[in-house]
Amino acid sequence: MTTHVTQGSAISPMHSEGKGVITGQQFLDRLRKSPPNLFIDGQQVQDPTTHPATKNMAASLAGLYDMQFDPATRDQVTYEEGGHRYGMAFMVPRTKEDLRRIGESHRVRANYGLGFLGRAPDYMNTNLMAAGMGAEYFAQCQPEGDHKVDFAGNMRRYYEFVRDNDLCLTHALTNPQVNRAKMASEMPDPYIALGIVEENDQGVVLRGARMMATLPIADELLVFPSTVLKENADKSRYAMGFAVPCNAPGLSFQCREPIDVGRPTEDHPLASRFDEQDAFVIFDDVLIPWERVFLLYDVNLANKAYAGTDAVLHMAYQVVNLKIAKTEAFLGTAQSIVNAIGSGGFQHVQSKIAEIIIMLEIMKALEVAAVDGATLNRYGVMTPARGPLDAARNYYPGVYARLPELLQYLGASGIIMMPSKADREGPLGPQIDKFLQAGNATAEERLKLFRLAWDMSMSAFGGRQSLYEKFFFGDPVRMHSALYEVYDSSEYVGRIKAFLNRKDGAQ
Numbered sequence: 001m002t003t004h005v006t007q008g009s010a011i012s013p014m015h016s017e018g019k020g021v022i023t024g025q026q027f028l029d030r031l032r033k034s035p036p037n038l039f040i041d042g043q044q045v046q047d048p049t050t051h052p053a054t055k056n057m058a059a060s061l062a063g064l065y066d067m068q069f070d071p072a073t074r075d076q077v078t079y080e081e082g083g084h085r086y087g088m089a090f091m092v093p094r095t096k097e098d099l100r101r102i103g104e105s106h107r108v109r110a111n112y113g114l115g116f117l118g119r120a121p122d123y124m125n126t127n128l129m130a131a132g133m134g135a136e137y138f139a140q141c142q143p144e145g146d147h148k149v150d151f152a153g154n155m156r157r158y159y160e161f162v163r164d165n166d167l168c169l170t171h172a173l174t175n176p177q178v179n180r181a182k183m184a185s186e187m188p189d190p191y192i193a194l195g196i197v198e199e200n201d202q203g204v205v206l207r208g209a210r211m212m213a214t215l216p217i218a219d220e221l222l223v224f225p226s227t228v229l230k231e232n233a234d235k236s237r238y239a240m241g242f243a244v245p246c247n248a249p250g251l252s253f254q255c256r257e258p259i260d261v262g263r264p265t266e267d268h269p270l271a272s273r274f275d276e277q278d279a280f281v282i283f284d285d286v287l288i289p290w291e292r293v294f295l296l297y298d299v300n301l302a303n304k305a306y307a308g309t310d311a312v313l314h315m316a317y318q319v320v321n322l323k324i325a326k327t328e329a330f331l332g333t334a335q336s337i338v339n340a341i342g343s344g345g346f347q348h349v350q351s352k353i354a355e356i357i358i359m360l361e362i363m364k365a366l367e368v369a370a371v372d373g374a375t376l377n378r379y380g381v382m383t384p385a386r387g388p389l390d391a392a393r394n395y396y397p398g399v400y401a402r403l404p405e406l407l408q409y410l411g412a413s414g415i416i417m418m419p420s421k422a423d424r425e426g427p428l429g430p431q432i433d434k435f436l437q438a439g440n441a442t443a444e445e446r447l448k449l450f451r452l453a454w455d456m457s458m459s460a461f462g463g464r465q466s467l468y469e470k471f472f473f474g475d476p477v478r479m480h481s482a483l484y485e486v487y488d489s490s491e492y493v494g495r496i497k498a499f500l501n502r503k504d505g506a507q
């Protein structure tokens with residue numbers, strides 16, 4: 001591999017240029033000035049704000065940033081502290097009311113993308129808030145060599161750095177899917193999985209790859225300790241937690257084939273706006289300055305970091321709110337289709353809409369229960385209850401596939417017979433207007449609606465969403481196992497035992 005260690009100083013020291021929220025334009029300017037090292041179709045993206053595959057997503061992110069200044073949403077998505085205004089996901093909740101405010105902010109921001117923007121910046125921001133508050137957790141770790149590092153201070157300062165500059169973060173947790181029967185150290189090359197090459201006075205040098213980073217159109221990559229290490233040893237070169245700018249020397253993001261293929265928003269209403277991209281992340285001897293390192297070598301600490309800081313619960317709280325917004329979008333679209341073609345009188349149609357309502361109400365109830373059962377954690381952070389959030393993040397991936405399926409059942413041929421905007425404006429326009437009108441809408445309105453349903457459920461965009469919902473919070477199989485491991489059912493086991501041994505009047 002090429003050595004970039006000598007160029008390591010290219011990563012500037014962390015300092016806060018700003019103090020709080022930025023506008024969409026400021027976000028775009030920053031992205032243009034320091035573009036992430038993205039590769040698409042064999043070429044490096046010079047400017048993600050103008051590249052055809054990324055410019056619309058960059059513009060959509062800018063729209064999210066602008067919500068922080070829009071009088072209609074400003075107070076919902078930002079908060080004030082010490083004379084500065086910050087994004088709401090950075091707020092440290094001290095009360096249940098604070099948690100409710102944060103939840104509302106998550107939903108307002110999620111509605112902007114109808115819940116289809118999986119990794120809007122709030123996801124990582126809320127992770128950092130919890131990690132920053134739980135920074136003490138990282139004080140337990142020390143590097144191998146002579147370098148004494150204040151990991152806890154680094155974590156805390158990094159949270160403040162991201163908050164103060166209103167940065168957009170992506171993250172990458174899993175190692176390449178080369179051979180899941182083997183440990184990272186047993187691969188054909190010890191640096192297929194991301195590993196530590198050396199420590200030096202400037203920082204730590206990393207080599208290898210990570211499998212997936214959604215939203216690589218970002219300022220920084222966070223590799224927060226993950227729970228996927230299989231190493232048996234207490235110490236491992238594969239255990240780490242750090243952050244790095246997405247334009248760091250030696251760091252590359254190999255993006256998947258774009259889903260935004262340049263069609264008008266009327267034709268591809270979601271893909272043309274919210275192709276957040278997924279990238280394979282390659283580290284070619286990347287130097288991570290010490291101030292950006294949070295944990296090294298300690299497998300046990302790495303594996304338990306999400307739980308040890310409660311970051312997982314705050315992230316799951318963002319997720320449950322996001323999924324509420326997404327389910328509401330499915331319900332709104334499904335009901336609009338039914339209204340459009342006049343099928344609402346059929347009993348099985350009502351039953352299909354009812355299925356969506358039930359999913360939505362379950363998710364809403366779990367959100368309420370998570371706040372209701374919230375408690376202050378050992379770092380003084382009001383933390384949503386684990387039980388309802390575990391239920392939500394295990395429930396939703398299991399039922400999600402039914403949502404696009406229901407749209408297909410309700411829309412039937414309408415979801416495929418959708419002439420494009422160009423067709424509508426072409427020679428057959430008058431016929432399209434006549435034959436493809438809806439019971440309650442013009443052909444234009446009807447086609448826009450059905451194209452949205454198609455992008456939700458059948459297009460390349462919809463297909464990726466189906467995969468995303470299965471895996472974005474982890475492998476559902478292992479998540480179920482984890483739930484089995486942590487859930488305390490001893491009270492109920494005891495009750496059954498007592499019942500079996502009960503001596504009562506019945507014979």
Ligand SMILES: Cc1cc2nc3c(=O)[nH]c(=O)nc-3n(C[C@H](O)[C@H](O)[C@H](O)COP(=O)(O)OP(=O)(O)OC[C@H]3O[C@@H](n4cnc5c(N)ncnc54)[C@H](O)[C@@H]3O)c2cc1C
Binds near residue numbers: 119177214215278464
């Ligand atoms: C669209 C999309 C976006 C994503 N975005 C991100 C992101 O932004 N950041 C990020 O870090 N990750 C992201 N992920 C990755 C996600 O975290 C993983 O997909 C998930 O953790 C599963 O890991 P894997 O994909 O490597 O699957 P694998 O671990 O390779 O699993 C493949 C199959 O083997 C089975 N399997 C493998 N090992 C075991 C085992 N030990 N026990 C039982 N079964 C096993 C699995 O059940 C599955 O059926 C994304 C994934 C997708 C699909």
